[in-house]
Amino acid sequence: MAAVSSSPLVTVDPVTAKLPIAEIGEIPLIDEAETFASITDRVARVTENKAPRNWWIAFIIAVSATLMLFSAVGWLFWNGVGVWGNNSPVYWGWDITNFVWWIGIGHAGTLISAVLFLFRQKWRTSINRFAEAMTIFAVICALLFPGIHVGRAWLAYYMFPVPNQMAIWPNFKSPLVWDVFAVSTYFTVSLLFWYVGLIPDLATLRDRAKTKARKMAYGAFALGWRGSNRQWQNYERAYLILAALSTPLVLSVHSVVSFDFATSVVPGWHTTIFPPYFVAGAVFSGFAMVMTLMLVTRAVYGVKSIVTMQHLELMNKIMLVTGSLVGYAYGMEFFIAWYSGNEYEMFTFINRATGPYAWAYWTMISCNVICPQLFWFKKLLTNIPVMFVLSLLINIGMWFERFVIIVTSLHRDFLPSSWSYFTPTIWDIGVFAGTFGLFCT
């Protein structure tokens, strides 16, 4: 059993049964039979060959879901936010739950690609591209929500500091404005990071291209990459800088997202533990999502030799760590609520566990705290069906975590006269399901 460090950023000590390669003191992450050529070939083939039948099926499903997203969003714009289940006092429901969830998903991508890069964790290379792409699409999905959840989406640009004749600026005291900056920065950096990382690969594809159109297209995106030593040097430098830029973003973005809640007066939101707790939760859910997708990709494209069991095991261990951190945060919230002596605070937490939304709370606890503990067992840690199911459960659990934080805190706040219950509508579900389509497309 590997030693588990307490920080999510420092990962696993790669000690395994295999003997390390003498020259570099490391054990190979992939089968020794694999060569650069074989890997290039295997990876490039994915884009060059005709897409497999399974891919088409998956793609059609995804496009349909995206179409559903557009329909649902169109319907939303046509009628107003009232098509969702949001009410008074639950002014935020699935919309912000989805936003926080998707942002959290994105975090794993950045963490894998940037943080692990900085820490020279070589095992990341098999999954980093994957994770980065996931980040981009997750952040796109996340960004959708603040845009569409507002009552008058066509005026959402008021949130940006656009110079205007009225000389009205955004309210810099508002955490939502911080959010705008944090998330847009995050998206830009993630996109650049992903793209810079892709440049040599695009060049490879360009070089292997058999048609003129492909050549032109990949050529344009490859930005004239020749693979020269100087280019590699600059590339490595740029990549390092972007990685260094992304790293604090992992912490800052979710901290800022947590400020949306932590700086408010709502009992259950107004908590100082939120920033670290949200970051841990983000990494937790992000890894779970990467895991889910990777296991599917591994099966569909047959790249088992690239994404090995060792990769999966290491990721599971991270999930175990972050899952335990999140569990600690849940416990600490309760303790602080009791310790504060604040009757509203205490009520909120007791209400979470025993009130009308207890079902959501206990779903969250079982998925996020209890399930990952199974990874203490080596057998389960390396069992693919188990980890697939667990990663799905963790994703569900993390979605519920956001739901619990947002909805159960809001539905019963200070004045009992306003208390209410939130029920989603078909359009809530449609938009959320639709984002999967967008994500997968």
Place this chain on the structure above:
Amino acid sequence: MSRREPHQFPAPETGANVFWKSLEEKQDPASFAKAKETEFPFSLKDANVIKHADAVEGEGAFDRRDFIKLGAVMTAALGLEGCIRRPVEKIVPYTRSPENVIPGVSNHYATVYARRGEAVGLLVESHEGRPTKIEGNLDHPSSKGATDLLTQASIMDLYDPDRSTSPKKGGVNTSFEELDAFLADKIKSHDADKGAKLRVLSAPTNSPSFLRLRELARTRFPEAKFHTYTPVDENNAREGARLAYGQAVHAIYDYARARVILSLDSDFLQTEPGSIRAMRSFADGRRLRSPSDTMSRLYVVESTYSTTGANADHRLRIKSSDVERYTRLLAKALVAEGVNLGPVAASLGDHPADGIPPQWLKAVAKELAGNRGRAVVVPGSRQPASVHALAHALNAALGGIGQVVTYTPVVDDKVDATGDLKTLLADIDGKKVDTLLILGGNPVYDTPGEAKFAARLATVPTSVHLASHVDETSAKCTWHIPRAHELESWGDQRSLDGTWSIQQPLIAPIYGGRTDLELLARLAYGDDKGQDKPRAGFDLVRDTLREKSQAGALGFDKQWRNALQRGLLTGSAPFAFTPTEVKGTDIAAELAKPAPGAKGAAGTVEVVFAACPKKLDGRYANNPWLNELPDPMTKIVWDNTAHVSPKTAADLGLVSGDVIELAHGADKITIAAWIQPGHADGSVTVYLGWGRTAAGRYGNGKGFDVNPLRTFAAMHFVDGVAVRKTGDTYKITQTQDHQSMEGRPVAIDTTLEKYKETPNFAQFRSPTPKTLPLWPRVDYSRGFRWGMNIDLNACTGCNACVIACQAENNIPTVGKEQVGRGREMHWLRIDRYFLGNDAAEPQVAVQPVACVQCEEAPCENVCPVNATAHSPEGLNDMAYNRCIGTRYCANNCPYKVRRFNYLEFQGEPLYGDIPESQKMQHNPNVTVRMRGVMEKCTYCVQRIQETKIASKRTGKPVKDGDVVTACQQTCPANAISFGDLNDPAARVTDLAKRDRSYELLSELGTHPRTTYLGKIRNPNKEMG
């Protein structure tokens, strides 16, 4: 009041199209009529979410092609969204400006409303000829500037889109010319037999003109009969007074002077006549300035949990049919206390005291007897005449007459209304009626089931109904005449104390309606006497005044003008009836009679027919504001229910929402049950006025019609009703579904005794934090510092302020389904909490909550776009056109007073707008908010600005009382005060500094500008 010449509006040409009649109706009446059936044609019901949601879920309703189409359209639409331009709307200025009309500046005119025997003096705000808001007339003794919720809401009735627009003959539209010709012929035809086959049915009235014209008509048609009927009547009270004094009188109680008040099933704070007057004086009797002040004590004996019961210090819940037994037992206990009841004492009879705790006889009798001259017994109009007579005897014996009870004669005291309707029915059966003229009212709907009015009406050869809507009765009559709204009519009224007021119209009849007076004048003055033109209401009212009142030194024209301006006739008030002595022997004789109405068998319940606080008898059924107003006690919207106590519900195996059948003999109704804590066991309360079928788009099919269960013998309550569960359930929607305060310091109350011990009990429970602020606090010590104070001791929870706010601030209604989703829009709500551990007998605390205008507003910090920000005067302002609708402010509002336009509640051109007529009600000084925008109370900032502008223009500084918010203006209890907290002389400054003042959720450090005065209850220790 602005000065102006009396003006007779020209009547619109007959047959002329009125410009706001909707095009749809004109072009396709059939489909329009169908559209009217739906709850909200303008909102989501037609092309709406729900329908679509159903379609998606329904089998095959939404196929693959539709999905692709919708997806494609929506994808394209998303791309094109930025390209859509808003439609251009043109505004046109006056070419010739009418006198006194300044666009944007309102005029106020005095008028009067008839309301359950009381005349409510009003000042109506008018914008460019459009009345937009009704307020109380400060000079009028009946209202003293206040109004009730029905009055507030009635402005919407004026603009009701479903009002009748033309006369109808046999259900087919016809012209006013044809109508006039018909009336002339018909009336003339009755001259021959002196009107032997002519009948007129109307509601009891206080209008001197109506009475004068009726007398004239009687002279012309001596054989004709004039009947009165109204479903919520005062007949028992009149009968009781007749027993006690030999004459029907109104009793006016001075609750401010009284120290001990005993209500016998009387909801005098909400549904009884003169409730506005009662509320003011009741609140005055409990307005404590300091712990050394005294306050009145209210005992309430009732079955249903009423607003009055909610304000009681002690409340006894017994069946309405047991109230008489209680009154007799109490009278005996009073005799034991040495109160001299004379001959009445001997006829009280022997009654068991089961169900009545002994202290309710002994301690209450002791209190009443110990407060002679300051104790008053108030019988409810539901109670039989014997209870009223006995109450008169008790009040006389307790020395209350002239001290706390005064009497005024009843103006319209000709006949017993119910009996009178029975004579009419008998005459119809005896084929003695050729022509029946029904002036207002809706007897087909609101008469007891046993009257079978519809069937009988069908046998009358000519029936003419004057009504605002083509309602249930109009549909059965051979002729229908559109009735002008009270704000469109000339008329006059006498209030309970006799004050004579002129009802002047604010607008010409929008749909060319006629008034009761005009129609009655057709009977009074023959057309054959050279008066070929129908008389106008204006002349009729002036003639009455000229004839019946002394013009004095001023001369008639001056007197008339003065009456119009002030809203009342100076010197018309003294109208008192001074009783000589209670006729004890008559009362004793009545009490000796066996009580009518058998006691119910075991397993049956009593059913109480209560006037609905919102709809009274159903005449306000099509008012969307009233439909959506939460019931003061149950907080239910858009429905009436059968209230049962938790114990009775358990006995009958009912849960809230179960549909039950109530059967008494052959009469049956079905209605949804509602478990109401505090209701009497073995009793079921049903509200009148619901379940209309021809009320209009908002009123049709809402709630349950309970009239079929009423009988002439038991108009108000009936025992021995069998209850059966039908097995169906019905969705009931409330605005507040959590009833407990959870021990939080929200609506803080205490007892008088504890208040004396700890005068700052309220602040003590909700202390302001001593932590340092995050940023320097703004200095508001210069200029205005607006603040509000709400005295929870005065507030009765009547809900008038909620409607006033809605009318003033263009607040939309959203419909039952949206309220069910928690999206009601009321800026000002009244929270109602149940206190105590016994679900069967909870106390009630009410608390009006609107935006408290925090100085450190949590909502402002979190708005990303600065759409809500503080004004230099400390108002938490909303910039609607800046708001993008993130709803973060509402999440962060601890008071949850912000309201979000989740959908286009004000109508959307693409779905069909809200009716044009309803738009005319909008206050032009308040923005109509579109969907996606947050809104909330602004302390009526438009009124503040209006006053400041006026002050700037005249150079006179703004004084305390110059700015009056809509809620404050209407509050009958004067519980709300508003003003500048920097003005040391302002009432609000004084109140905010009182010992029982506290800030709601003060511990959050929000520093709200609205303060509350904690409620003081005054329990009697001997009651245990």
